[in-house]
Amino acid sequence: MKGTILIVDDDAAHLRMLQTVLGSLGHAVIPATDGSEAIGIAGEKPCDLILMDVRMTNVNGIEALRRIKAINPxxxxxxxxxxxxxxxAVEAMKLGAYDYLTKPLNFEEMKLVIERAMEHLHLALENRSLKQKMGLDKSFAEIIGSSRAMEKVVEMARIVAxxxxxxxxxxxxxxxxELFAKAIHANSERGKGPLVTVNCAALTETLLESExxxxxxxxxTGADRQRNGRFVQAHKGTIFLDEVGEIPLAMQAxxxxxxxxxxxQRLGSDEVQHVDxxxxxxxxxxxxxxxRKGTFREDLFYRLNVMNIHIPPLRQRMTDISLLAQHFLQKYVQKNRKEIKGFSxxxxxxxTHASWPGNVRELENVVERAVILAMNPYISEKDLPQTLTAGSPVSSGAQPAPGALGGKSLEEIESQAIKETLEKTEGNKSEAAKLLNITRTTLNNKLKKYNILS
Incomplete structure (x- = not known):
């Protein structure tokens, strides 16, 4: 398997030699002469593998490894x-290095290690995609998300279905x-029957009753023939009342x-029709x-709210953004017949740092637009809407607002950092401890010290 390899070595002759060898094997090569330079490149350019020396003058390989793994694990x-x-090298393996090679290098061994590492990366991506689809029944596979929040919601929906x-x-x-409604219907005994959707917000009261x-x-006027409504059309199946909160009070009864x-009863008829x-x-x-405001009937609310499934907004499941973005990328690359490999x-x-007030639908629209505009193999931040990139520290080079932490004690700042890190890792203490560069025991002590619920 061929790919892009970042080579990091402060020995100029050794670096040139590796460039020649790996280039002759068909790999694209990015050279770097120091760990700090490698960290910068890893944060800006997509690469499939990093081959890095341990001993370097400014930032050594161990420190560079730690910081690169924080950017892209x-x-x-x-x-x-x-x-x-x-x-x-053993210490590096503990920090997440894939493997190590001893100098002077055996080129055959190096070739095998690189091939194995790239194959491992490819299989990991493939397995993640398969795991996302297998184990989920029928149309639940269309619900993309691996965050704990979404796993809980999907599990609840699968139980209810x-x-x-x-x-x-x-x-x-x-x-x-609506995606959840379709999945619940598809995985029910009524799955072979119709799923009839009604957008309650799109119709006036009279039209809604007729619908x-x-x-x-x-x-x-205009009723030139008898017409069955959506309840009858959904007989032996499921009716999905979308935006049910928009139904006028008089219609709710x-x-x-x-x-x-x-x-x-059909409008204009005394005949009662039973529907299943x-x-x-x-x-x-x-x-x-x-x-409480009197705009929705309490008895109707309790009839509808037998089982409640609440879907969290995208900003509360940020770890799902990359999965969703890749899913939409594949969808629109195929639809628009473009050759785009991924995102820078x-x-x-x-x-992953946008607030997404429009949630998954907004993310999908942004990715579709980026696919259409992108002129390179990787979508860059320049292909994204200015509304997203304007406030981004990464794209603008802006620093955090001065004084944002001003006036706070060190303990308050530390407590805030721990809380935000736990939110980012969705409560995973081991992962939070790694990001904070402390042991899990130290993290637990600080959770008790600051009375942070975990």
């Missing part, structure tokens, strides 16, 4: 060391509520009867608050 790093410093329970899916606009329950011929009794449907509803509103580190950094 997935990249394989192969350490070069003299026979006399094998203990240092085979039942007949009414489900209320809540969450901000763009979080994927849901149907009408008789001549009931209103009729919805309540349909849910309670599973019977409806499952109800899934979704809203971006806080219905409990709407009940700087572009991915912008994506």
């Amino acid at each position: 997935a990249i394989p790093v192969v350490i070069m060391t003299a026979y006399s410093s094998v203990d240092t 085979p039942t007949e329970a009414t489900v209320l899916i809540t969450g901000e606009s763009g979080t994927g509520k 849901l329950f149907g009408h008789e011929k001549g009931t209103f 009729k919805i309540l009867r349909a849910i309670q009794e599973r019977e409806i 449907v499952r109800i899934i509803a979704a809203t971006n509103r806080n219905l409990e608050e709407e009940v 580190p700087a572009a991915m950094d912008v994506l």
Whole structure:
């Protein structure tokens, strides 16, 4: 397998020799003469492997390895060391180095180690993709996310799916509520029946009643024939009431009867029709608050809220952003017939630090736009909207606002750093301790000291 290799060595002759050898094997080579330079390159340019010497004048290989792994934990790093410093190579392995080579180098051994490392990286990416899809039933595979928050939501949805329970899916606009509704329906006993979706926010009260329950011929202007409503169309299947919080108060009583009794009447008809449907509803509103304000019926709320599935906004599951971005990249690269391999580190950094008020839908739109605009094999931060990049420290080179921590004690700053790191790692103490460069025992002591819940 061929790829881009970053070679780090402060011996100019040795560096040139490695460039020649690896170049002759078909690899693209990026040279660096010091650990600090390697750290900068790893944060800016995509590379498949790093081949790095341990002994360097300014920043040595061990420190560079530690900092590169903080930027990109997935990249394989192969350490070069003299026979006399094998203990240092073992230390590097503990810090996450993929392997080490002893000097003078055996080129055949080097070739095998590099091939094995690249194959390992390729398989890891492939396995992550397969693991994302396998083990999830049917259309749950379309729900992208490996964060703890999403794993909990998906597990809840998988438990609820085979039942007949009414489900209320809540969450901000763009979080994927309809995707969950489809997955729940597909994995239920009604999966072979219809899934009928009604956007309750898009219709006036009269049109909504006709849409849901149907009408008789001549009931209103334009009703030139009898028409069955969505409840009847969903018979033996599922009806998905999207944006149910937008239903006018007067209409809510009729919805309540349909849910309670599973019977409806067409507009202009006295005939009662029994329907066998499952109800899934979704809203971006806080219905409990709407009940307190008197704009949503309390009895309807409790009928809908038998099982509640809340989808967290994207800003609360930042670890899912890279997975989602890669998923959308593949989708739109194929759709637009473009040859784009991925995102530059700087572009991915912008994506993972954006606030995403429009959630997954906004991220998808941004990636689609970037695929269309990109002229290079990797999407750069220049291909992203200015609204994302303007405030990005990475793209603008801006420093944190002066005085942002001013007026705080060192203990307050330390407590804040621990809290933010735990949020970033979703409560994973081992990972948080690594990022903070302290032991897990020290982290636990500080959690007790600052009374931080874990």
